[in-house]
Amino acid sequence: MTEYLKIEHVCKTFGKGESRSEVLRDISLDVAKGEYLAIIGHSGCGKSTLLNIVAGLTEASSGYVFLEGREVHQPGPDRAVVFQNHSLLPWLTVYDNVRLAVDKIFRGRKSTAERHDWTLRNLELVHMTHAMKKRPGEISGGMKQRVGIARALAMSPKVLLLDEPFGALDALTRAHLQEEVMKIHAELNNTVLMITHDVDEAVLLSDRIVMMTNGPAAQIGEVHRVELSRPRNRLDLIANAGYIESRARVLEFLHKKSHYVEAA
């Protein structure tokens, strides 16, 4: 396993004095290039805070994040975020939302025509070229999230950070988008860090699942490697022993063990 993204002894406390609250305690994690890693935990356990620290949007109280051996201090397009609520700019069209990112990152490196093609290429990846002239207000929640993914992919990030990307979607749309993310991951071999609270989603998509204990002062409880060959098919997996076992391990942790580690 080559060292790619490295999180070292990261702690995070908010506030000072009486109102001080410890959110993350001593988180260390290595993510290999091309790996799909899910971080799962109960809501409020600080998993989004961890993602924000990797993104550079939140500063760690102590500890470091390294990407390809370089310390991460601030946000940047090498760690593109797909936000839970899509965060598209409502005054720009679907195309312009993606193009904004493309223009900002590839200006000077790609010609105008190349930037146009690259924008289209990423919209094609998420099957959104048909609505590229529409504004975010005119498309469905699932479509917005696709555009959010296209925008992140268009940055050619070293790590793709997904913050509960499908959390706000209905079950069918969610399943559909999960399939597409799997396809994209298979095609581009991105390194992905995904926050989720959905056990099935974590098992279906990830190579490894990092289980977080409950906050305050959340830690990494267990790390489980999902030994399932790709491409994975949702329906085939229902009766797959490996799938059932992985699912059971994560569920067991979330319902039984997430408290023990805290007490220890």
Next chain:
Amino acid sequence: MRKTPAWVHALRARAIHVAGIVLPPVVMLALLGVVWEFLCSSPDATLPPPSKVVTDTWELITQPFYDNGGNDKGLFWHLLASLKRVALGYTFAATGGIALGVLIGSSKWAMRALDPLFQVLRTIPPLAWLPLSLAAFRDGQPSAIFVIFITAIWPIIINTAVGVRNIAQDYRNVAKVLRLNGAEFFTTIMLPAAAPYIFTGLRIGIGLSWLAIVAAEMLIGGVGIGFFIWDAWNSSLISDIILALVYVGIIGFLLDRLVALAGKFIGRGTVSV
């Protein structure tokens, strides 16, 4: 029996829809006119009834463009002079107001330093600035423009600042991930995100400007609709005053719609009219 074509139905539905919007205010206006006519038609009424207003001012209505030199001009020229002053003062107010609003909306220290000052200054009535500006500029024209400026700028500053402060954290995060620089953030995120607030301020501002110009012109004289009203009062031409008020009202309304439409156009769908 012949079937009625679809377009006839569509046309009829459209006509009913339009009539539903146009008829109520027209009927209301006619009713008010009748009441007014009835109330003011007795011989000892102090104000003229609408029929008399129209006959008295027929010349003014039909000849808005005459120019006999001096202040003896048609209403068009008076209105144009007032609009020019408003345009100038309001442009200064919009530019300065948005700039200051962005400043106090994005800087905590600018906000702490300037906000208390603005909160006090904005309560000063427009006309109270007039003597001071006359003393400073020693001329009616720049003084009137200054009064417009100082009247319109406060709501523009305050609304812009609120709009900038309320830019969603999501958009700021997007800007951070993309590493937008200050100028890029200003044009691609800040202005469109704050546009609904800015245009609320601009609409309040244009309304206040139009209120202030009429009052200011009454005092400074020269050509202008405010002076026209004051002059008519001095000559006891009550019907002229009423006609001028109708024009002032209609133009005020049009100015408001103009700014609202500009907001709709520039705000690219984020500003609701």
